[in-house]
Amino acid sequence: MTAVIAIDGPSASGKGTVAARVAAALDMDYLDSGALYRLTALAAQQQSVAWDDEAAVAAIAAQLPVEFVAGQILLQGEDVSVRIRQEEIGMGASQVAKWPAVRAALLQRQRDFARNKGLVADGRDMGSVVFPDAKLKVFLTATAEERARRRALQLHIDLDSEAYAAIVADIKQRDLNDTQRAVAPLKQLPDAHLLDTTELSIENAVKKVLDWYRQS
Ligand code: CDP
Numbered sequence: 001m002t003a004v005i006a007i008d009g010p011s012a013s014g015k016g017t018v019a020a021r022v023a024a025a026l027d028m029d030y031l032d033s034g035a036l037y038r039l040t041a042l043a044a045q046q047q048s049v050a051w052d053d054e055a056a057v058a059a060i061a062a063q064l065p066v067e068f069v070a071g072q073i074l075l076q077g078e079d080v081s082v083r084i085r086q087e088e089i090g091m092g093a094s095q096v097a098k099w100p101a102v103r104a105a106l107l108q109r110q111r112d113f114a115r116n117k118g119l120v121a122d123g124r125d126m127g128s129v130v131f132p133d134a135k136l137k138v139f140l141t142a143t144a145e146e147r148a149r150r151r152a153l154q155l156h157i158d159l160d161s162e163a164y165a166a167i168v169a170d171i172k173q174r175d176l177n178d179t180q181r182a183v184a185p186l187k188q189l190p191d192a193h194l195l196d197t198t199e200l201s202i203e204n205a206v207k208k209v210l211d212w213y214r215q216s
């Protein structure tokens with residue numbers, strides 16, 4: 001297997017942004033594992049399969065007709081890059097992600113991303129389950145308030161609106177789902193470097209990861 005950098009952390013901590021930039025700087029591939037859970041939730045919704053039907057959702061995850069082409073994410077040929085970022089689908093992702101059969105169905109697909117050049121992978125269990133032998137493991141975090149603020153800015157939502165209050169509630173609910181579930185819960189591993197970005201710019205977060213990688 002090629003060299004892997006595993007970046008795990010809670011929702012909106014900056015994993016995707018930092019991981020993609022680190023991958024570009026090191027000429028490595030990038031895996032957004034959360035997208036696979038989001039795609040599974042979306043595909044289930046499109047097929048009217050309930051997110052709590054473990055066996056049916058796992059069957060969908062095993063067969064996901066997905067392609068990652070030039071920045072686009074295609075599900076059965078349709079560009080769903082924007083659709084899967086909706087918070088409703090994020091919540092669905094966190095519901096389907098609690099099922100062991102769903103996680104098992106997506107495991108090999110994630111590992112296959114590490115077949116070519118090096119890989120930067122972000123998610124919740126990159127360092128613990130999918131790539132336990134990763135060369136570098138990072139636990140990227142920020143306070144829930146800062147993460148909600150970033151998500152709101154991303155979605156062009158006013159910080160004094162009801163929609164913002166819903167984002168804060170949502171982020172806290174997803175933190176709870178992701179850290180308390182029985183399989184592959186989000187946690188900081190003893191061998192992971194902690195990177196709290198609450199007061200750190202994207203540039204400095206990227207620089208820190210690159211420094212750690214070069215020292216590893
Ligand atoms: O992948 P994840 O959900 O962890 O977060 P993201 O989508 O990469 O980042 C959420 C938002 O926070 C993006 O708009 C980033 O530009 C922003 N961000 C930031 O303002 N400062 C950081 N240090 C990291 C991310």
Ligand code: CDP
Nearest residue numbers: 011012033034035037093094097123124125
């Ligand atoms: O962008 P954000 O950090 O909000 O979420 P994401 O990384 O796209 O992941 C969406 C959901 O999928 C998370 O809330 C997790 O429940 C689940 N997930 C997971 O269980 N394991 C992963 N490796 C990645 C995501």
